[in-house]
Amino acid sequence: MAHKAGMEVSMAVSEVVALTDTDVVAAYPITPQTHIVEHLAELVANGELDAEFIPVESEHSAMSACLGSAAAGARTFTATAGQGLELMHEVLYVASSMRLPIVMTVANRALSAPLSVWGDHSDVMAVRDTGWIQIFTENGQEVIDNVICAFRIAEDRRVLLPVMVHLDGFNLSHMIEPLLFPEHGEVKDFLPPNNYPLPLDPRRPVAMGDFGPPVIYTEAKWAQEVNLQKSYDVILEVWQKFADKFGRKYNPVETYHGDARTLLYITGSFSETAMTAVDSMRKAGQDIGLVRLRLWRPFPFKEFRKAVKDAELLITVDRAISFGGPPPIASEIKAAIYNEPKKPKVVSFVGGLGGRDIHVDGFETIVQRGIEIARKGSQNEYEIFGVRE
Amino acid sequence: MAEQSGMIEIRWHGRGGQGAVTSAELVAQAAIAENRFAQAFPSFGPERRGAPVQAFVRVSDLSPVKVRAEITQPDVVVVLDPGLLPIVNVASGLKKGGIMVINTKKTAAQLRQEFGYTERLATVDANRIAREVLGVLITNTTMVGALVKATGVVKMESLVEPLGRRFGKLADRNFNAAKRAYDETVVEES
Amino acid sequence: MVKKKENELTWKDLEIGCIVTEPGSAMAYRTGDWRSQRPTYDFNKCIKCGLCAIYCPEGCIKPNAEGHFEADLYYCKGCGICARECPTRVITMVEEEE
Numbered sequence: 061m062a063h064k065a066g067m068e069v070s071m072a073v074s075e076v077v078a079l080t081d082t083d084v085v086a087a088y089p090i091t092p093q094t095h096i097v098e099h100l101a102e103l104v105a106n107g108e109l110d111a112e113f114i115p116v117e118s119e120h121s122a123m124s125a126c127l128g129s130a131a132a133g134a135r136t137f138t139a140t141a142g143q144g145l146e147l148m149h150e151v152l153y154v155a156s157s158m159r160l161p162i163v164m165t166v167a168n169r170a171l172s173a174p175l176s177v178w179g180d181h182s183d184v185m186a187v188r189d190t191g192w193i194q195i196f197t198e199n200g201q202e203v204i205d206n207v208i209c210a211f212r213i214a215e216d217r218r219v220l221l222p223v224m225v226h227l228d229g230f231n232l233s234h235m236i237e238p239l240l241f242p243e244h245g246e247v248k249d250f251l252p253p254n255n256y257p258l259p260l261d262p263r264r265p266v267a268m269g270d271f272g273p274p275v276i277y278t279e280a281k282w283a284q285e286v287n288l289q290k291s292y293d294v295i296l297e298v299w300q301k302f303a304d305k306f307g308r309k310y311n312p313v314e315t316y317h318g319d320a321r322t323l324l325y326i327t328g329s330f331s332e333t334a335m336t337a338v339d340s341m342r343k344a345g346q347d348i349g350l351v352r353l354r355l356w357r358p359f360p361f362k363e364f365r366k367a368v369k370d371a372e373l374l375i376t377v378d379r380a381i382s383f384g385g386p387p388p389i390a391s392e393i394k395a396a397i398y399n400e401p402k403k404p405k406v407v408s409f410v411g412g413l414g415g416r417d418i419h420v421d422g423f424e425t426i427v428q429r430g431i432e433i434a435r436k437g438s439q440n441e442y443e444i445f446g447v448r449e
Numbered sequence: 450m451a452e453q454s455g456m457i458e459i460r461w462h463g464r465g466g467q468g469a470v471t472s473a474e475l476v477a478q479a480a481i482a483e484n485r486f487a488q489a490f491p492s493f494g495p496e497r498r499g500a501p502v503q504a505f506v507r508v509s510d511l512s513p514v515k516v517r518a519e520i521t522q523p524d525v526v527v528v529l530d531p532g533l534l535p536i537v538n539v540a541s542g543l544k545k546g547g548i549m550v551i552n553t554k555k556t557a558a559q560l561r562q563e564f565g566y567t568e569r570l571a572t573v574d575a576n577r578i579a580r581e582v583l584g585v586l587i588t589n590t591t592m593v594g595a596l597v598k599a600t601g602v603v604k605m606e607s608l609v610e611p612l613g614r615r616f617g618k619l620a621d622r623n624f625n626a627a628k629r630a631y632d633e634t635v636v637e638e639s
Numbered sequence: 640m641v642k643k644k645e646n647e648l649t650w651k652d653l654e655i656g657c658i659v660t661e662p663g664s665a666m667a668y669r670t671g672d673w674r675s676q677r678p679t680y681d682f683n684k685c686i687k688c689g690l691c692a693i694y695c696p697e698g699c700i701k702p703n704a705e706g707h708f709e710a711d712l713y714y715c716k717g718c719g720i721c722a723r724e725c726p727t728r729v730i731t732m733v734e735e736e737e
Contacts, residue, residue, distance in 0.1 A: 159656035230493035265662035
């Protein structure tokens with residue numbers, strides 16, 4: 061039987077990682093991910109989790125140690141945030157290209173300079189193309205459920221790819237809230253042992269991360285891409301099995317009053333505040349709903365097109381800037397629907413940078429301004445919300 | 450900003466290391482143990498011992514807490530350290546009809562005169578209680594008792610289990626401190 | 640299965656993550672093809688000191704049946720370091736064409 065407890069989401073992540081019988085944790089502490097790593101170190105030190113805890117000297121080393129661990133067939137977990145994710149950057153590609161099923165939680169954080177430990181999605185957007193499966197979450201329950209699912213997705217023979225579970229720094233990582241924890245036995249039932257097909261083993265030597273000359277590189281990359289695309293079906297299957305067992309269902313695209321004529325798009329933990337704004341605007345007679353991506357990679361093209369096709373206006377809010385270009389999620393959304401015969405007009409905003417809250421009335425302001433821009437047009441590619449002029 | 454109906458929002462003022470976050474967590478856990486919805490979190494940012502900090506609690510009876518922004522318009526303000534009153538505007542954004550629960554040797558009338566507070570006040574000398582019951586000048590659990598007396602946001606007995614989990618052997622003493630504060634807190638009539 | 644040549648492999652033929660499952664497969668790589676000069680020997684002068692083997696960057700010099708040190712031309716890249724280091728001048732590099 062599951063039990064309910066009020067716990068900080070970071071601690072809950074560690075508790076759930078312990079329930080998965082993870083073999084190796086290699087991580088470097090960084091705000092706002094610190095509590096995840098601290099508590100895992102504690103669980104290992106107390107003998108509550110029988111795992112190797114590797115206290116590395118940097119995030120680059122953390123991910124490198126994870127490569128070796130996963131290559132040896134060990135169930136492998138790490139966590140990072142912001143600058144730490146950027147320091148890992150080149151090794152992230154190696155993890156996905158070598159098809160190593162590592163699970164990582166990222167407590168999303170802004171990037172320097174100026175130095176900010178607070179949350180936004182700049183770090184996520186910078187690792188968009190690294191070949192990892194990437195899942196967004198909006199509350200603590202979604203985080204811990206998806207950490208469990210992430211291991212099953214990553215280690216599935218048809219997938220064998222690393223998975224990032226994104227949780228907003230502070231807004232999720234530091235939130236104490238009621239959470240349902242499955243029992244150890246239930247997780248064991250749901251998550252079969254990791255059985256990596258070609259592990260590093262002296263009795264059966266293999267070479268990994270070999271040289272890829274022009275004659276083979278294109279084939280290698282296409283194999284990787286097809287594999288990531290195909291992981292989509294397995295992700296749906298795992299979420300369905302999770303729902304069958306635990307009663308909570310996750311979808312690649314989530315909607316709230318999704319049949320409305322105007323849709324607000326937001327990612328991550330701000331969506332709960334945005335939903336409250338949607339409730340209040342609907343009460344005032346506005347036909348408005350919410351749409352958000354849970355699955356960022358592989359991008360759920362079909363589901364997303366279906367979710368927005370009947371809307372007239374889609375107002376997007378990105379929590380990251382792509383300097384000199386369009387807001388990153390807005391640009392992908394536009395590209396995804398560009399060739400559709402029936403599609404909404406898209407108006408884009410950037411907001412919630414570096415820990416700046418967007419309150420309920422903020423989302424209401426964004427929607428009203430979005431409707432105005434849709435009607436009158438704008439000289440700007442996008443607008444930034446809440447900046448002091 | 451009435452963001453969600455049937456919800457009470459509490460803002461704690463303390464100093465880094467005084468346990469404001471622990472107090473917030475205890476109240477949230479007590480509410481969750483009562484099968485209600487609750488959320489607690491610190492003011493976001495680097496941790497700095499001694500610096501004025503805040504912590505936040507939302508308790509909701511009707512539906513899960515959906516708002517994650519910091520509380521700028523609280524129903525209740527709790528002040529762990531009287532030294533904060535001259536340097537932090539603890540009453541900032543307090544809703545009309547709200548209440549402030551303050552650790553102080555002074556009376557409500559004195560505070561009102563000194564700081565111009567307009568809403569109801571509940572006062573208790575938590576420093577003395579903490580010194581006598583706990584032997585240390587840490588008032589976070591003591592002030593939880595004062596909060597319960599002033600607002601009834603959770604039941605005293607709901608704190609027993611969360612205190613046990615958090616403090617182990619020291620749980621009883623912390624409960625006694627909270628109980629003493631519950632008994633001694635002077636709450637202004639509305 | 641008939642082993643395909645490298646330029647015939649499709650993306651479907653690759654192991655997961657391009658893992659190489661045949662151990663020591665680099666042994667098959669004929670680095671001797673890189674050679675434009677090859678070592679020749681006057682073993683009458685050879686004192687079997689083995690310095691050439693120690694200096695050989697390819698690690699392809701071993702004693703032959705008589706105990707004289709000689710490069711394996713399957714791997715020898717013809718760098719000439721052995722000829723330069725040999726204290727008794729056993730080794731002379733000659734053009735491959737000769």
